[in-house]
Amino acid sequence: MTKVLDVLTGNPVAKAVGKQLGVPQATELRRGRSLPTGDVVLAVLAGSGATSSATREALKGLGVTPVDAVRDEPAARTTGEDGRAVPPAYSSKIGAVVLDATALATVPELEGVRAVLRPALRALGSSGRVIVVGTAPELTDSPEAAAVQQALEGITRSVGKELRKGGTANLVLVSTETTGAALSSTLSFLLEGRSAYVSGQPWRVLGAEAGQVPSDPAAPFADKVVVVTGAARGIGAGIAEVFARDGASLVVVDIPAAGEALTKVANRLGGTALQLDITSPDAGQKIAAHVAARHGKDARIHAIIHNAGITRDKLLVNTDEDRWGSVLEVNLAAEIRINEVLLDADVAGGLAEGGRIVGVASTSGVAGNRGQTNYAASKAGVIGLVRAEAPVVADRGITVNAVAPGFIETEMTDRIPFATREFARRFNSLSQGGKPVDVAETIAYLAAPDSGAVTGQVIRVCGQSQIGA
Amino acid sequence: MAQARNAVIVGGNRIPFGKAGGAYASVSNQDMLTAALDGLVARFGLAGQRVGEVAAGAVLKHSRDFNLTRETVLGSALDPTTPAYDLQQACGTGLEAVIQVANKIQLGQIDSAIAGGVDSASDAPIAVGEGLRRALLRANHAKTTAQRIQAFASIRPGDLAPETPRNSEPRTGLSMGEHQARTAKEWGISREAQDELAAASHHNMARAWDEGFFDDLVTPFRKLSKDQGLRPETSVEKLAKLSPVFGKGEGATMTAGNSTPLSDGAALVLVSSEEWAAERNLPVLARFVDAEVAAVDYVSGDEGLLMAPAYAVPRLLARQGLSLQDFDLYEIHEAFASTVLTTLAAWEDEEFAAERLGLDAPLGAIDRSRLNVNGSSLAAGHPFAATGGRIVASLAKMLSDKGPGSRGLISICAAGGQGVVAILEAV
Numbered sequence A: 001m002t003k004v005l006d007v008l009t010g011n012p013v014a015k016a017v018g019k020q021l022g023v024p025q026a027t028e029l030r031r032g033r034s035l036p037t038g039d040v041v042l043a044v045l046a047g048s049g050a051t052s053s054a055t056r057e058a059l060k061g062l063g064v065t066p067v068d069a070v071r072d073e074p075a076a077r078t079t080g081e082d083g084r085a086v087p088p089a090y091s092s093k094i095g096a097v098v099l100d101a102t103a104l105a106t107v108p109e110l111e112g113v114r115a116v117l118r119p120a121l122r123a124l125g126s127s128g129r130v131i132v133v134g135t136a137p138e139l140t141d142s143p144e145a146a147a148v149q150q151a152l153e154g155i156t157r158s159v160g161k162e163l164r165k166g167g168t169a170n171l172v173l174v175s176t177e178t179t180g181a182a183l184s185s186t187l188s189f190l191l192e193g194r195s196a197y198v199s200g201q202p203w204r205v206l207g208a209e210a211g212q213v214p215s216d217p218a219a220p221f222a223d224k225v226v227v228v229t230g231a232a233r234g235i236g237a238g239i240a241e242v243f244a245r246d247g248a249s250l251v252v253v254d255i256p257a258a259g260e261a262l263t264k265v266a267n268r269l270g271g272t273a274l275q276l277d278i279t280s281p282d283a284g285q286k287i288a289a290h291v292a293a294r295h296g297k298d299a300r301i302h303a304i305i306h307n308a309g310i311t312r313d314k315l316l317v318n319t320d321e322d323r324w325g326s327v328l329e330v331n332l333a334a335e336i337r338i339n340e341v342l343l344d345a346d347v348a349g350g351l352a353e354g355g356r357i358v359g360v361a362s363t364s365g366v367a368g369n370r371g372q373t374n375y376a377a378s379k380a381g382v383i384g385l386v387r388a389e390a391p392v393v394a395d396r397g398i399t400v401n402a403v404a405p406g407f408i409e410t411e412m413t414d415r416i417p418f419a420t421r422e423f424a425r426r427f428n429s430l431s432q433g434g435k436p437v438d439v440a441e442t443i444a445y446l447a448a449p450d451s452g453a454v455t456g457q458v459i460r461v462c463g464q465s466q467i468g469a
Numbered sequence B: 001m002a003q004a005r006n007a008v009i010v011g012g013n014r015i016p017f018g019k020a021g022g023a024y025a026s027v028s029n030q031d032m033l034t035a036a037l038d039g040l041v042a043r044f045g046l047a048g049q050r051v052g053e054v055a056a057g058a059v060l061k062h063s064r065d066f067n068l069t070r071e072t073v074l075g076s077a078l079d080p081t082t083p084a085y086d087l088q089q090a091c092g093t094g095l096e097a098v099i100q101v102a103n104k105i106q107l108g109q110i111d112s113a114i115a116g117g118v119d120s121a122s123d124a125p126i127a128v129g130e131g132l133r134r135a136l137l138r139a140n141h142a143k144t145t146a147q148r149i150q151a152f153a154s155i156r157p158g159d160l161a162p163e164t165p166r167n168s169e170p171r172t173g174l175s176m177g178e179h180q181a182r183t184a185k186e187w188g189i190s191r192e193a194q195d196e197l198a199a200a201s202h203h204n205m206a207r208a209w210d211e212g213f214f215d216d217l218v219t220p221f222r223k224l225s226k227d228q229g230l231r232p233e234t235s236v237e238k239l240a241k242l243s244p245v246f247g248k249g250e251g252a253t254m255t256a257g258n259s260t261p262l263s264d265g266a267a268l269v270l271v272s273s274e275e276w277a278a279e280r281n282l283p284v285l286a287r288f289v290d291a292e293v294a295a296v297d298y299v300s301g302d303e304g305l306l307m308a309p310a311y312a313v314p315r316l317l318a319r320q321g322l323s324l325q326d327f328d329l330y331e332i333h334e335a336f337a338s339t340v341l342t343t344l345a346a347w348e349d350e351e352f353a354a355e356r357l358g359l360d361a362p363l364g365a366i367d368r369s370r371l372n373v374n375g376s377s378l379a380a381g382h383p384f385a386a387t388g389g390r391i392v393a394s395l396a397k398m399l400s401d402k403g404p405g406s407r408g409l410i411s412i413c414a415a416g417g418q419g420v421v422a423i424l425e426a427v
């Protein structure tokens, strides 16, 4: 079946019509482990706050040789034929601009951001990247510095909305302790196509320890057990696929009734299928027992991805206790119970020290949604859970994070009525729906052995959806 | 002789059994066997791996199914270099396949195997009548057009009626149900006892489904995620209302409720050496201990068609030095409720022991609470060649849950007056 989106972008006639109608054009996004083709520009902005060398070190560690930024300063401007001032420009398209704004502490110092971004945005190629690195406002030592650092969020979110052609803008907040190694997995994710559908998002990378740097960057999960719930189809199957690509030993979990589809996923990706309803009281024990039995008695889980989820939509005025309870049970209560079991160091086949827990929330959990009060409750609950659990297990090197997908194209969303679907998939800065792989890549980044400094974070994978923005 | 090594049951997989003409009405044997195989491969992470061999069969086979198991392997997620073959011993097929591969594993000829079977009563082969067949063959061999026309001209209207495979014994012309009705009558098996056994089968299997017992034994197929013939809400009272379908007049006791319905399905078991399982971190549920096959002369009327297990079990017990009471669990295939009851009655009977088995004393009664505890064929259905695999995998899991040393006895009656029995023991 041809999707309207494809028609609008692919077919020249439809494209012209689309343009006339003022529909923003959706660009085919750069995906996967691919760096931008143009130069990566690095601008370290001068400021009166504490400086951090993490950004420069991280890029160096990634083997990226950044070029210097062109700055829009009055002295650098030329005069055009019409007599107006022309800002300085890059000689060719650039792939990304990385802005180290960690030292900014006074309002005038924010001018540096504008001066770098103005020429950079003009020169940014398709699926280009704007990556702003700031200091977490709560860690600054003056109200003005906090305000200035908070201002970066407004800047990044606005830039995300201004960008076209698949460009994204994100803000990474660090501390003075964040090392280059600790920041590395985040910058790599943001530069590469893996972050295609993540834009307008701020998140924190505060820790000093990267965790375990994989020996083979193409197979970061080699010899690691990764459990994915709800993996029979949709986003879960996409998650399993990305982890399989990256070398994981997979355990794919879904309800027994979804066993036929689960079988296909397991056989295609070479994992083992575990037919299990995650709401059964001993689900955590069953998962641990499967891992201990099937991967050796000393085996432990590197990452559990809580993707299984259901919706039972109805206006709250029409919601009975079954609709209410079942959604909370699957989407939240089961996850809490399973974590409790897997986090017990005495349980064979539980989560490894240095392990990863990743939840799947939703933009509905951030913004709320009419007719989804039960679902929004469960997904907001997931956000609360990761924030609360992260500090508790930090001393064991375990991280707890979540993604919050926006509109992701799955069989489920294919069934949404055309007009609603078309609106939903376009109501974001990238003018298109995301793919399961986009959610999967973000989860794999959070679960990466070298993402140890990223914890307690919720990353929206929504193309900077207007919903809950 | 060198001590043979153990063959162990690693696990199993089946698809939910469908009612004939039900969920799998348009599905072939190969489709079902492939689904069961792929589910097994997924459960144990065997995708792309070579297994020692796959042995399976079907009772009702199309001519296109001549290499059914090998074709199934080629269409599955297993490494295509996995050898496979078909075998068939009527309703004993699945268990006979397990015995066959277990023996090879014990001998060290192979380290791993998958065994079981499939059957479709819905997609049963329909053969042309003998007259039409001969005419077609003649036409095929004809050298001239005239000869060919002649061959076709010899076809008579009656020749066009298709022959469906018979569920009756070729040598007596009686259906299996009619045979068993005679046996049940001889042994004085009451209608009430049969209905009680049937109701218990449904209730036990429904409970097992509810408890999630089948979560790692069954993989859904074609939107069916539970056995289609399962009736959790049935009762002795409801079953009592049904009219007998086998046997005639007064004293007929066998109804559609206490006889297994025709069904579709497939079941497979993963069997291996202990080393093979350990190398792959695969579970070991139970050890295959021993097996015995007996046959009876039902044609002369000397013995009931489905009574062979009553002979096979005492022979097996004698060889193993065990008594009938030395088992924690019994799985007696419920071809009919009355088959189970006549078999049990025979084992308790002094005369049968003395005259038929040549024993000083009968085998005795079993603790009925250990019989078919998670239901059997009356509730699950009975796709002929699939039943053995269903029983072996379920019993192995139950024994493993009970703990090391628990012992289980399997008894399956088969057409042609045969009976296949085996012993498993948890390790």
Ligand SMILES: NC(=O)c1ccc[n+]([C@@H]2O[C@H](COP(=O)([O-])OP(=O)(O)OC[C@H]3O[C@@H](n4cnc5c(N)ncnc54)[C@H](O)[C@@H]3O)[C@@H](O)[C@H]2O)c1
Residues within 6 Å of the ligand: A229, A230, A231, A232, A233, A234, A235, A236, A253, A254, A255, A258, A276, A277, A278, A279, A306, A307, A308, A309, A310, A330, A360, A361, A362, A363, A404, A405, A406, A407, A408, A409, A410, A411, A412, A413
């Ligand atoms: N598709 C979107 O646009 C979108 C947006 C935001 C969030 N999400 C979230 O992403 C996750 C995956 O969504 P999807 O679109 O792939 O949905 P989906 O319905 O296609 O897949 C969900 C899977 O979870 C399984 N599942 C449900 N209950 C289960 C249980 N009790 N135990 C085990 N497995 C169970 C289902 O069988 C199914 O295979 C869900 O948590 C969903 O809330 C999706």
